[in-house]
Amino acid sequence: MxxxxxxxxxxxxxxxxxxxxxxxxxxxxxxxxxxxxxxxxxxxxxxxxxxxxxxxxxxxxxxxxxxxxxxxxxxxxxxxxxxxxxxxxxxxxxxxxxxxxxxxxxxxxxxxxxxxxxxxxxxxxxxxxxxxxxxxxxxxxxxxxxxxxxxxxxxxxxxxxxxxxxxxxxxxxxxKPENFAVYHPGGSLGRRLLMKVRDVMHKDLPIVKLRSDMDTIIMTMTKKRLGLVCVVNNEKLLGIITEGDIRRALKMKDKFFDMNAEDIMTKNYTSATEDIMALDALELMENRESQISVLPVLKDEKVVGVVRIHDLLNVVGK
CATH class of the missing domain: 3.40.50.10490 (Glucose-6-phosphate isomerase like protein; domain 1)
Known part of the structure; x- marks a missing residue:
């Protein structure tokens, strides 16, 4: 047969x-x-x-x-x-x-x-x-x-x-998808379609000043365990420092501990707002030439949260 x-x-x-x-x-x-x-x-x-x-x-x-x-x-x-x-x-x-x-x-x-x-x-x-x-x-x-x-x-x-x-x-x-989500609030489908960045972002933020030294940057990043620190002046986000930025700075061994936040921060960072859908934030992080793993969340140029890619994956799945 x-x-x-x-x-x-x-x-x-x-x-x-x-x-x-x-x-x-x-x-x-x-x-x-x-x-x-x-x-x-x-x-x-x-x-x-x-x-x-x-x-x-x-x-x-x-x-x-x-x-x-x-x-x-x-x-x-x-x-x-x-x-x-x-x-x-x-x-x-x-x-x-x-x-x-x-x-x-x-x-x-x-x-x-x-x-x-x-x-x-x-x-x-x-x-x-x-x-x-x-x-x-x-x-x-x-x-x-x-x-x-x-x-x-x-x-x-x-x-x-x-x-x-x-x-x-x-x-x-x-x-629309958002209408569909209203009838499916439970399970992964509801989470994919209803969850916003504000629902998953971390609000206990790793913040350093523009002139913060490398010891302060590394200690702050280690303590908060979010994969970045936010460089802030008068509540305005000036730049971010990721683990990648630290690794790149380490190539300059002789100058590493003489550097400060302003020297190594990324000024042209990608950010999200707290009102966008978690699914859209995930797309923002993945659909780019170089994938990023963490996003600062801004409101009126002020950083109000940080969202990581695996936080989003846990919520919306793939």
Whole structure:
């Protein structure tokens, strides 16, 4: 048995079917998008079985990208969950056949409530299709299953149609990464998109004066352990001294301990403000000819913090 070949054949069959479904996209998608954009209610996704499982994922995607969306199992709808639907809502009912008993059974009640029904089905001429305001055709000719029995291509096409709907709505709403972050505050994703430099910078600063000697510079750098010292005069940052600056100064052994901060500091330093995103600060440090590992953080030319590259990597990851 050629396991790799079987798996690749499955991919080929499903990709082929997705191409066919893509070519079925019609003005109905535009109708559904406009319904959602103009709606004063929410979107309710409903389905049963594997269609219900896919429906949960579609509902989660829509909800996380700015569309108020909930999932309702069609069978539970028959036993009270229809109470979550109101007349301003749009109900997207998923049924590959368009004749699933549980889905069909709740249609009269949904219509009585006054909500708008949209079908996601492979059979536009089914009962569900005929009862709906608009139909998104997800019909495939063959399942990915070698026996052409288990729902594979059909569930994939349903999922991708839901993703297509979400993608259009993201564009229509001008939904931005910072909006996305609001719905994902936990975990690495939330940190990547929400964290600012002020949230990770060190405020206990290694500061020396313009005429500070090498002993003072080295002791200050060692004590604060941030990889640099800030050379300050009247709270204004004049330059920074990094470990690299110290190593370069050591090449002049005879003069090393006669030097002061002004002699070895970097005047044309790169800095950040406390309001920029941590992810942007990381890009600032990495996307340059010579990568830097530490940044002074300024506010009105005054140094208010220091941020290190591994602080940023711990927060936003890569």
């Amino acid at each position: 050629d396991i790799k070949k079987i798996a690749q054949d499955l991919f080929d069959r499903e990709i082929c079917e997705l191409e066919k479904v893509k070519n079925k996209i019609s003005d109905s998608l535009e109708i559904v998008v406009n319904l959602i954009l103009e709606s004063k209610g929410k979107v309710v996704i409903t389905g049963i079985g594997k269609s219900g499982i896919i429906g949960k994922k579609i509902a989660a995607t829509l909800a996380s990208t700015g569309t108020l969306t909930v999932f309702m199992n069609s069978a539970e709808g028959l036993h009270g969950d229809l109470g979550m639907i109101n007349k301003n809502d749009i109900v997207i009912a998923i049924s590959n056949s368009g004749n699933s008993d549980e889905v069909i059974s709740i249609i009269p009640s949904i219509k009585k409530i006054g909500a708008t029904i949209v079908a996601m089905t492979a059979n536009p001429n089914s009962r569900l299709g005929k009862e709906s305001f608009a139909v998104l055709d997800i019909g495939v000719e063959k399942e990915g299953c070698p026996l052409n029995l288990a729902p594979m291509s059909s569930t994939t096409s349903t999922l991708v149609m839901g993703d297509a709907l979400a993608a259009v709505l993201i564009k229509a709403r001008n939904f």
